[in-house]
Amino acid sequence: MPSGVRIGCGAGFAGDRLEPAVDLVERGELDTLVLECLGERTVAAAALRARDGSGPGYDPLLRRRLLPLLGPSARHGTRIVTNAGAADPLGAARMAAGLARDAGVSLRVAAVTGDDVLDRIDRSAPAWEDGLPLEAHGELVSANAYLGADALLPALRGGADVVVAGRAADPSLFLAPLLERLGWDPRDEHLTASGTLVGHLLECAGQVSGGYFADPGVKDVPDLANLGFPLAEVGADGSAVITKLPGTGGRVDTMTVAEQLTYEVTDPAAYLTPDVSLDLTGVRMSPAGTDRVRVAGARGRARPDRLKASVGHRAGFRGEGEISYAGPGAAERARLAGEVAVERLGGRVRTRVDLIGDTSGGSGECRLRVAGIGPDRAGAEAVEEEVTALYTCGPAGGGGVRTRSTEVIGILSTTIGRDLVEPVTTYVGKGAQ
Structure with missing residues (x-):
């Protein structure tokens, strides 16, 4: 069992820059690179594209992202985990396997499906936004449950070099590789909370290394045009250092990390994910060198009984x-x-x-x-x-x-019972049997 893992984020949304991910794979000595490319509206738009044939059901930029990454990732032994499969993870996985084959790279690619619950969602369930039944908002075009790390683990344990999912929760994309590589027990709420904290800090890519943080004259960020994307050095005990590659623009310090820590968090004592109820109130940050911040102190409680679902209409x-x-x-x-x-x-x-x-x-x-x-x-x-x-x-x-x-x-947002969500792992490419 390794004493630590290096995991990086090469995309924080569908339209993110392409070059920083390649730099992370080439110089970052990463175990895993995560490409977080999916938003609520993104997956609904993908479902419509797939339905009317106007484009792929997966992220249209995924091909361009993977082309410069597959060779270096194979050479350095870096796995790629992404939710850019959107409404068609299997199609995206087949595309990725085809790119690898054409490039002469031997990679095992896995698709994780099962988040599409349009045929199972309770249309009389209230929407969080206004309390009205989902069906009162007109035609529903998509419904996707937020899969957790447990849905991604089978692919990683099965030796996948590239894992393509649909609506997996952002921090879960990072937690799953940490669980697998560090041998953590998913039932250990402390370690699950620690891994979820790492995922939450990294999931928006350049935000934590100074991008969204920048405000000239108030919060200055050097060399923003060459912003470096973040990585984390995660110990077996759940402690972590958030950093970026040397020679890249941006900054990583307690201010940038603190700002990302509170990003999109409604209740810092109970940040709900599919994997854990994360308590951020005891998180401690301390400088650990230039562009290095140590984080610890996440606490966890039992995961929610139901999964969040995002519904497009x-x-x-x-x-x-x-x-x-x-x-x-x-x-x-x-x-x-x-x-x-x-x-x-x-x-x-x-x-x-x-x-x-x-x-x-x-x-x-x-x-x-x-x-x-x-x-x-x-x-x-x-x-x-x-x-x-x-x-x-x-x-x-x-x-x-x-x-x-x-x-x-x-x-719209609502919840769905875990028993109605059935993740499936399908291998394509090398060793697909």
Whole structure:
């Protein structure tokens, strides 16, 4: 059993940078690299893409992420764990195995499925957001339970080099490799809490190394353009050091770690995950060298009886239009244009009007943005049409129109019984039998 493990985060959301992950694998001496790429709306959008055939059910950037990573990860013995499978983990795993085969790299790839519970969700269950039944919000397009580390462990114990899941909880992506490599008992609430703390600190990638933290003149961060993504050195006792690679931009200190510690935490004494109820109130942070912070003191209590589920529903259509005005009286003309557009729309959609740029009445440029949301696409397209018509229907001097309309996917939260969620591990590529 190793005395410690090095685990890094190469992505904190679907659109994150690609290069820092490669740097972590090449120089980080990592056991595991985690790519956390899934948000609530991300998986719902993926489900719609898969349904209408407009794109893959997995993260569209996953191919580009994996291409430069598979060779180095095989060479350095670094496993990759990701939730970028979104609504199609099996399809994503097959794609990854194909990339490895084409590159001449021998990797065992596993897909973890079972988070899709659209056919099992209780549609009469109340949504956390407003207490109304899920079914009262219109057509449901997705429902995904948050899988925990126990769903990922079989793939890791089965020797997978790449594990692709769907809606696995963010910290669980990190906890599972720690449980497997360090031989921790998942029933040990202290160690599970310690591993979950590490996952929570790393899960947003560059946030903890200074990215989202940066605020010029208040919280300065050096070389932000070359921000290094974080890694953790985790001991068998659950203690950990949060750090980043030398020579990268950003900063890791008690301030950046403390800010990430409280990120998205409603109750610091009971941060609920599929694996544990995490108590952060006793966490201690101390400097351990340049860009190194030691963390300890997480406590855990029994995991929740039910799993959180994220539910996507059709919530109407949004239309947007922008047009610019410049020169003397630009702001007054932009303001009048907005009033005309809203009057013409006549309440067909809920509207919002914004003036961007020089609104002081000077001679600079002022850009008008009109947005409207309604139950059907026709209302959204009406916003586009009315803003475009301002070219010649006044006021004077409008130009640079841009418009678009999109479907709005709403997100609701509820819970589902653990007995209704059945994770499955499927191997593809090398040793798929």
